[in-house]
Amino acid sequence: MTATGAPRTIQDRALRPTAKVLPEHIRLNNRTLVLQTLYRAGLQSRADLARETGLTRVTVSDLISELMGENLVIELGQRQEPRPGKPATLLDINRSAFQIVSLDLSGHTRLRGAVLSLDGAVLSSSGLDLAGARGEAAYDTVAELLAQVIAAATAPILGVGIGSPGIVDRAGVVRNAPNLGWRDQPLQARLQELTGLPVRVVNDANAAVLAEHSFGGADHDLLLIKVGHGVGAGLLIGGRAIFGERFAAGEIGHVVVGTDDGPLCACGKSGCLEAWLSVPRLTAAIHDATAAAATPADAERATSDILTEAGRRLGIILAPVVGALNLLEIVLSGPPELLDGALSAATVETLRSRTMATETGDLTLRMTAQGEDIVLRGAAVMVLSAQLGVS
Amino acid sequence: MTATGAPRTIQDRALRPTAKVLPEHIRLNNRTLVLQTLYRAGLQSRADLARETGLTRVTVSDLISELMGENLVIELGQRQEPRPGKPATLLDINRSAFQIVSLDLSGHTRLRGAVLSLDGAVLSSSGLDLAGARGEAAYDTVAELLAQVIAAATAPILGVGIGSPGIVDRAGVVRNAPNLGWRDQPLQARLQELTGLPVRVVNDANAAVLAEHSFGGADHDLLLIKVGHGVGAGLLIGGRAIFGERFAAGEIGHVVVGTDDGPLCACGKSGCLEAWLSVPRLTAAIHDATAAAATPADAERATSDILTEAGRRLGIILAPVVGALNLLEIVLSGPPELLDGALSAATVETLRSRTMATETGDLTLRMTAQGEDIVLRGAAVMVLSAQLGVS
């Protein structure tokens, strides 16, 4: 045989096969493919799904009957458009049959929880003050909030998604979360045991970037900067979240910015990003400047200067990341009154001036449209992805 | 049904299914799995492969007979170890049946080519001076070198791998390579047409990082910095190369370092990484300092200072990337007399001092062991991956 006759691999599908594949895995893949297609577009007939997925009508029918048996898909009557041929039976995900429970543990003092629809809409929400609880007390507070939210659900719960600050591994163990006083806290396993529901625990910034991807119309490569009590990042490359070898990807709060020192940080270093950009630092600086200002105009100018400098610092630290990953889309999440103005303008300006113009010409930086629910919705995406393969 | 009864997906296998799967895809996956297992470990029996892959002996036998029919696998007699039972028939990839042709176009003035074995060993190599050729003339030079190397092969050629400087897209079109005077040069398609062989063209730094991964024992997450006439990076996350949305990932040469200006760069900005770190800049600076030095000791001290500062600059620009991606392994490729000493020591020191110590404590930075053949071997990895699914 000739060399050119050497076989092509499924390289486009998965770079290297890491496990054997059996016929039943085919079924799972195609089943999920159909579910995903239905989830994204909604209201389609079996024939539509066949055309969209490339499967035959026969196979789609078979998969749909399986999904209907599990109450995941329902028929919604016949299509009304006047067309030749037998009218199509419209299908959709049974969007009201299940609900998702999400918790956001990233608030410095207050934990939030919500019941969400399968579409990611917040149906009801509640909160609980952490009241300085740490360690096991913090866990108890989380469990109490979770019980509250579960009780508020009005349909079977598909699963529980939780966005936690700190370093969270793939098994949902919170390796380190200083604010909650947790080290190696097996939150996912404990809550799964406690509730009997499927639970997924992820880092809050990673949850946020998933929400932006699924509900914010973001592209496959996306960097989300979450500014709050601390500063963290969530990174999506090729539609996949990046976790890092020690699950600490996105932990850029304590990376030093620039070569001219800067404010002292709680971690002991000078000029960390968090020392420039965290909400407490910014509000304190603005407060001080406003108090010292002679006129309202002076105060406004001083405020703008502070935000511009913070934005510039963010741009300085992001420039190498944007260059190395060739990122085109950056999203900011946090208080819009701080981020959405002089700060983000300075960040874009700094990024453009410090990277190759030809590559960053179409770089976009914007605020998230998800508002404060971004972590809750991202945690719901994790549940959808884990339970249905859909997102 | 209950929510917990909702089906699990193949999420661990592939985040979201993007295409239908047919029975024949199973075959391809398992066939590649067997080939890969054999490629990495070598000299195994069918029963060994069955145990290793999880497939049954029956299936492995069937796949092996298919692979033997394509001359990709051969039998090598019976295992000699005294064990109970029927002795095993040892198998291996037919490593001498095919060879790989690689080109490295990243040299500023000289193009290199080589014939490699399936194991990535350089069997013979040759070179051709670019002699200032640009555009179509540069293409002709590449084609001439390729013909030379192909003629030197002593077995059927599995494919041609090429590492090119500049921005290369997934189809092997060189979007922009200033040194060669190429814009939107469809190098892969042209050379494939010309030679009738499968051709893969990738960016030189991306090829290098693949070589380090496959032959250098590197982990799944890896950043390779290639220092030459310019400075580029290749990035591997989860064992997959990162290309970027505009295929410009790793183009960090013209990202500005620090907040204190720096040398003027050819691109017009001040303080670009390339202005600190490229080989021409370093050698010129060292030359000047040596000439100005009063004593050999002064010269040595000045040289060390220059290299230390360059290393510090590299550390400054890598710190945000290392933090954002939680990288633990960085490899340098380039002239060891410049990189392997004060420079890399300063880079590690700077990285440690500018990122979270707890996360970068086990960060390693080292020179590549691949030497100057790194791009050639990486290009060969591309061929192995594309043609056999093996690497």
Added chain:
DNA sequence: CATGTTTGTTAGTAAACCTTACGAACGAAA
């Protein structure tokens, strides 16, 4: 009212892996 089109289903086929069973070849123990 006949015709063509579209939908969803039924029946049968091909491909892939699996389980079960078997002969061949070997070491160890009776």
Added chain:
DNA sequence: TTTCGTTCGTAAGGTTTACTAACAAACATG
């Protein structure tokens, strides 16, 4: 020397999957 248990590779038959082909139902249109 013979018997037994082990291991290897192969053969036969079964299961799962999706495909092709064919068809009835339901509709629009000329």
